[in-house]
Amino acid sequence: MASHSAAVVTERYTRSAQLAVVTIAAAWHLAMDLPATIGNLDRFRSPGAVVAAWAIFGAVGALGTVRLLRARPGPAWPLLALLVAADAMVLAAAPPDLFFTAANWAWGALGWFVMIVLWHRPIRDFLAVLAVNAGLSLGAVLAAGGGNRVDLGRWAMVVYGTGALQLALKAGAEALNTAAAQAAESATALAAVDAERAAAAELHRARGERYRSIRAAAGAVLADLAEGRGDPADPQLRRRCTLEASRLRRLIAEADDVPDPLLHELRACADLAERRGVVVDLVSVGQLPDLPVAVRRALAEPLAQVLAATRTGARVAVAGTADTVAVSVVADGDVTVLAPAEAAGVTVTCQDEGGRLWVETRWRRG
């Protein structure tokens, strides 16, 4: 639940940042790259290559945008290869005198398009493509004989410009993401606390009711004894005492605020047995991990069978750690435990101890 609501909030922030990148890239491509291409057609070494490169950038940008906004990322490298190839085509087509002008548009525009394609990838992938761009453009500068300090300085400025804004936008988007996720998580945590509090209050109410019922029943036994109506030697009366004592003990032993589903199931079995007059002790130690329903059923089912066949008394013990749960019952009764359908990682062990039966189910995290 936490991850779900956090996802809803962060998605809204992410979507805005994505729209910003897409809008900037489209505006840049139409308002800057297109006039630069058309206005210099007669001066490029191969005008066709530059027009083709403009079309490739446009197509890759469009496909990348569709993938990004529909959250269906496809393989990035073919698109990157196309972009880098188109980048190289424009660099090769620009004559030396146009090299550091708007006419040589591709290496400056590349950053926004790569950002669209690599939105969901780590920043280092983005930086790697920019490094390739920087290498290609440096090669072009040197090939055109522009190895002097001024040209290298200009080159560095353009390279810086290809990534700085994009990185700032991405970093801002991620900071917003993190803040939004944290806000959503604390809201969810608060909701979980509220739910737990409500469950605890409900449990408290139910226990109060049980206590009143046990108190009335135990009180009746004690009153019978005190007023001489009951004979302490009477087996029937002794049995009533034992039963009420065990019900009280079980109530006291329930220290959990929010009941674990496995304990809840076992207590229900114990209650059923108790209604037949069977004395059941139920003790639990450790923290029970969240278990799949099938595992929980496999752990509880043999115990339920034993408790259903118990004659007079049973002790149920539950022990949990992060990776194991052992549920056991020692009871007097005659029952052949039918091992349940093999659930992931649950083993059943039975040991007959001369009239008393010891059955244990144990789960280990696989």
Added chain:
Amino acid sequence: MGGDAVASRVRVGIVDDHPVVVEGVRSWLSGDDRLEVVAAGDDVDAVVAAGVDVLLLDLNLHGRLVLDRIADLSAAGQRIVVYSQHTEPEVVLAVVDSGAVAYLSKDEGREHCVSTVVAAAADRPYVAPTLAGAFIGDRRNQRPLLSDKEREALLLWFQSMNKASVARRMGISEHTVKQYVDRARVKYARIGRPAPTKAALLARAIEDRLVRADEIGEYRSHAAG
């Protein structure tokens, strides 16, 4: 000590604020001629003043958990066996950390009371199933590292009816089961606040060759290791 059988009996004190419980415990102990109840009542100081080898103490006295008294008396060397209706590991472990030598839940009394008091008087460990369960359920960082066999013996003992059953399940002797369980108890004497009662338990464990002296320093806690 003298050769007189009566003089060498273990002097036991019982503290509980319910007279009927005091009588019940007294009747459990009276069947064993190694033990002698010399004082009982609801006032800890009065019972301790009678000079007892082992104090059987109800954890909940007059509506209050008397953990602080357990710590004080243990620090003064008084061996205390605590019994209570509480079975939550946190409570049981807090009692053991305070220096009590053993812990019994009230429904374990009949079966384990005499053995526990006899063991306590000799500074030997006695782990009733509730205490075994508390060790298994221990999630604190400073809990000692137990071996797999020790954990298994504690778990089965916590679940089971007797050590013979545990021995059969583990395919080892009853004596070895007791050793595993007792070794776990001795490891717990190394953590929490130091007390003469814990030191006595460790010293006796070495004497009995339950642990070796050089092992004692090696017991790492979970936090350390």
